[in-house]
Amino acid sequence: MIKAEWFYWLVGLSFLVMAAQMVTDRSNPKRFGTGAFWGLIGAGFIYSSWVVTKQAPAEPLGAAVLVMAVLAGFGFTGRGTPRTTTPEERTASAARLGNKLFVPALTIPVVAMACAIGVKHLSIGGEPVLQTGSETILGLGLGAVVALVVGMVLLREKRLSVPVQSGRTMLEAMGWAMLLPQMLATLGAIFQVSGVGGQVGKLATAVLPKDSLYVAVVVYCVGMFAFTLIMGNAFAAFPVMTAAVGWPVLIGHFHGNPAAVLALGMLAGFCGTLVTPMAANFNIVPAALLELKDQYGPIKAQLPTAGILLGCNIVIMALFAF
Amino acid sequence: MIVLLGVLVVVIGFATKRNALLVVAAAGIITGLLGGLSPAKVLAAFGEGFAGSRAVTIFAITLPVIGLLERYGLQEQARTLIARFGRLTTGRFLALYLGLRQIGAAVGLTNVFGHAQTVRPLAVPMAEGAAERRYGQLPARTREKIRSFAAGADNVGLFFGEDVFLAVGSILLITGFVNTTYGTHLEPLHLALWAIPTALCAFVVHGWRLLRLDRFLERELLAADTHPTTAEGADR
Numbered sequence: 001m002i003k004a005e006w007f008y009w010l011v012g013l014s015f016l017v018m019a020a021q022m023v024t025d026r027s028n029p030k031r032f033g034t035g036a037f038w039g040l041i042g043a044g045f046i047y048s049s050w051v052v053t054k055q056a057p058a059e060p061l062g063a064a065v066l067v068m069a070v071l072a073g074f075g076f077t078g079r080g081t082p083r084t085t086t087p088e089e090r091t092a093s094a095a096r097l098g099n100k101l102f103v104p105a106l107t108i109p110v111v112a113m114a115c116a117i118g119v120k121h122l123s124i125g126g127e128p129v130l131q132t133g134s135e136t137i138l139g140l141g142l143g144a145v146v147a148l149v150v151g152m153v154l155l156r157e158k159r160l161s162v163p164v165q166s167g168r169t170m171l172e173a174m175g176w177a178m179l180l181p182q183m184l185a186t187l188g189a190i191f192q193v194s195g196v197g198g199q200v201g202k203l204a205t206a207v208l209p210k211d212s213l214y215v216a217v218v219v220y221c222v223g224m225f226a227f228t229l230i231m232g233n234a235f236a237a238f239p240v241m242t243a244a245v246g247w248p249v250l251i252g253h254f255h256g257n258p259a260a261v262l263a264l265g266m267l268a269g270f271c272g273t274l275v276t277p278m279a280a281n282f283n284i285v286p287a288a289l290l291e292l293k294d295q296y297g298p299i300k301a302q303l304p305t306a307g308i309l310l311g312c313n314i315v316i317m318a319l320f321a322f
Numbered sequence: 323m324i325v326l327l328g329v330l331v332v333v334i335g336f337a338t339k340r341n342a343l344l345v346v347a348a349a350g351i352i353t354g355l356l357g358g359l360s361p362a363k364v365l366a367a368f369g370e371g372f373a374g375s376r377a378v379t380i381f382a383i384t385l386p387v388i389g390l391l392e393r394y395g396l397q398e399q400a401r402t403l404i405a406r407f408g409r410l411t412t413g414r415f416l417a418l419y420l421g422l423r424q425i426g427a428a429v430g431l432t433n434v435f436g437h438a439q440t441v442r443p444l445a446v447p448m449a450e451g452a453a454e455r456r457y458g459q460l461p462a463r464t465r466e467k468i469r470s471f472a473a474g475a476d477n478v479g480l481f482f483g484e485d486v487f488l489a490v491g492s493i494l495l496i497t498g499f500v501n502t503t504y505g506t507h508l509e510p511l512h513l514a515l516w517a518i519p520t521a522l523c524a525f526v527v528h529g530w531r532l533l534r535l536d537r538f539l540e541r542e543l544l545a546a547d548t549h550p551t552t553a554e555g556a557d558r
Contacts, residue, residue: 008376011383048373058369065368066347073344085393094395094402101399105391105443108384109434116431136433137380143439148387155394166389171382176343181378183346186371187332190350193367194325194357203326230329235492239499247504259512262496263485267520270481270492274474277336281378284342286437286473290446293462297470298477305478305528312523320519 001127004134005049007141015042018168025080028172033076038171040064040071041179069183072176079172083165097155104151108143115139170289177288177295181281184232191231200227201240213254214318220245220261221268221314232278234269241265250321260321268313274306275299328353381438388443396443401451412452412468413536416475417529419445423479424525428486437476445472457543464542471535475528482524485517 015038022028023035044064050056071077085093094101115130116139122129130138148163157163171178191197204223220241227237246265250256273279277299287295294300328349335345347368354364388396404410410418423435435441449468453460460468484490488510497508 004377007380007383011376011380014386015382044372045376045379048376051369051373058366058373059362061369061372062365062367063369065372066365069343069347073341073347085395087398090393090395090398092395094398097394097399099399099403101391101394101396102403102444104387105396105439108387108439112434112439113431116434137377140380140433140436140439141383144384144387147384148390151387151390155390157390162393163386163390166393167382167386170385170389176341178379178382180342180346182372182375183343183350185375185378186368187328187346187350187353189371189374190354190357190359190364190367191328193359194328194353196325196329196353196357199323199326200329230332235495238492238495239503242499243503247500258500258506258508260516262500262508263493263513263516264520266492266496267482267485267517270485273481274477277342278332280342282477283473286441286476287470289437289442290469290473292466292469294466294470297466298473301467301470301474302477305474305524305531308527309482309520309524312527313520316519316523 001131002129002138002142003131004137004141007137008045008049010141010145012042012045014164014167015039015045015171017164018042018171021165021168022080022172028078028080030076030078031080033071034078034080034172037068037071037077037176040068044068065183065186068179072179077175079175082169082172084169100154103154104147107147107150108140111143111146112136112139115142173291174285174288177280177284180284184278184280188231188233188236192236197231197236197240200230201244204241205244213322216245216249216254217318217321218314220250220265221310221317224265224269225272225310228269228272229276230278232273232276232280234266234273237269237272238266241269254322256317256321261317264313264317264321268310271306271310271313274302325353325357327356381436384438388438391443397447400444400447401454404448404451405455408455410452411456411536412449412539413533415452416445416449416471416535417532419449419472420475420479420528420532421525423476424483424521427480427483428521430487430490432480432484432487432490435476435479437473441472441476445476453539453543457539460543464539467538468535471532475532478524478528482517482521486514486521488514 019035019039019042022038023031025031028034044061047061051058051061115135119129120135223241224237227241228234231237246261250261251258277284283298284295287297331349331352332345351364354367426434446469449472485492493510493513496513497510500506500508
């Protein structure tokens with residue numbers, strides 16, 4: 001059985017190798033801090049396997065995570081001069097290779113699709129080929145590995161150090177943004193245990209009127225939207241807002257169609273995901289990945305759409321769910 | 323009530339543009355301690371949070387191959403390819419991407435597209451290439467705008483496509499939560515059906531905004547055209 005943990009180890013291992021490259025990169029004025037940051041993430045990825053199964057204590061990893069935050073937050077990380085090709089070389093290489101270049105790039109989605117559709121259902125000797133529940137991660141991981149092999153064969157690139165160097169350059173360019181989604185997931189978990197959700201829910205229900213049907217619909221949808229803004233995740237907002245307004249008022253008191261109310265409520269939350277920096281993996285990481293100067297660029301591009309769609313969800317719910 | 327201080331830290335931190343990692347770490351520590359966790363429990367929460375959320379960083383596995391291909395001119399080739407489709411403007415191309423992304427997500431192929439695997443290496447150079455064909459060299463500000471919209475097309479397509487698929491996390495969360503809490507028997511199929519109207523709205527609204535991006539580019543870049551320094555590239 002192919003397991004998700006293998007790919008976490010692979011990511012951890014490549015971070016460690018890249019960290020070693022970073023430390024020896026004299027063009028980076030902050031090479032030690034940068035190397036320490038990525039080395040810790042890499043080691044953390046591997047150590048986590050035992051934390052998940054509760055065979056190792058989580059506290060050392062937590063301390064390491066805080067060290068990462070300090071390294072990145074107080075400016076101990078930087079980037080070196082990328083050793084790569086010039087724009088002219090790239091144009092010439094593109095002219096020489098032509099559309100062959102797309103083959104490895106498209107290998108990733110094709111393999112991911114094959115895993116999602118076909119391999120998912122395969123099993124050998126009663127054991128599924130892909131670990132159940134992790135098919136999407138495995139599809140992406142297998143796709144990337146196969147694509148790397150296809151790419152190196154196709155480009156006749158024999159040195160494995162070339163893709164590793166290229167990947168490292170991208171990591172350095174993205175910097176700490178890369179760790180933010182995991183940090184936010186942690187914050188979400190802490191919010192949950194500390195009862196932040198319940199408090200916000202209480203506050204929302206105490207402040208907002210919900211005596212008429214239409215007001216209640218607006219309260220539920222806007223509440224999902226606003227709560228998602230704070231938590232960065234509609235999944236965290238959903239149980240709270242549904243327990244406070246969605247179920248007792250909209251479904252219990254006004255006899256709404258449960259499927260319609262709940263599905264549209266969740267989608268109203270997704271509108272919030274589009275406009276919050278707390279959803280870093282969707283909004284902040286892409287800004288870093290695309291090398292934008294304005295880290296809120298994607299959010300600004302999505303803001304009007306999010307507002308209009310929130311309105312759409314409210315109208316659809318009010319008209320068709322009751 | 324006092325645990326809400328952590329939320330306040332986050333809001334102020336983001337609003338004053340402090341380093342987000344520090345803001346989030348501080349908010350986590352404050353909330354945890356105010357919520358009655360011991361310092362060791364707070365540390366453990368950070369460790370468990372990191373370990374349990376590695377899936378969001380798994381896309382890093384694609385970076386070496388994407389970097390390798392970019393080194394050999396993938397982005398340049400993507401620009402060349404889009405230039406052959408004369409009618410495909412930046413907005414139309416991104417609207418097409420939005421549609422594909424939505425359909426892909428709606429049939430459960432959420433990881434087939436993504437910021438690392440398709441937006442950066444393919445969609446962005448194509449969207450920029452389509453604009454460059456019409457207007458020549460793009461100013462940095464325009465590039466930012468196109469890239470932001472490319473990232474947005476991916477997000478909108480994913481969010482408002484995936485709920486049409488039955489076995490997606492959010493649908494299972496709804497049925498799981500409601501069926502255990504209220505003892506109902508809500509079917510994933512009904513939830514997925516109710517996601518379709520919003521999915522259509524999302525395509526129309528965001529698709530329309532992407533098409534308007536063409537008009538914006540035209541206004542912005544043809545106005546700049548009268549400026550002597552940028553005029554030469556526009557003839558291409």
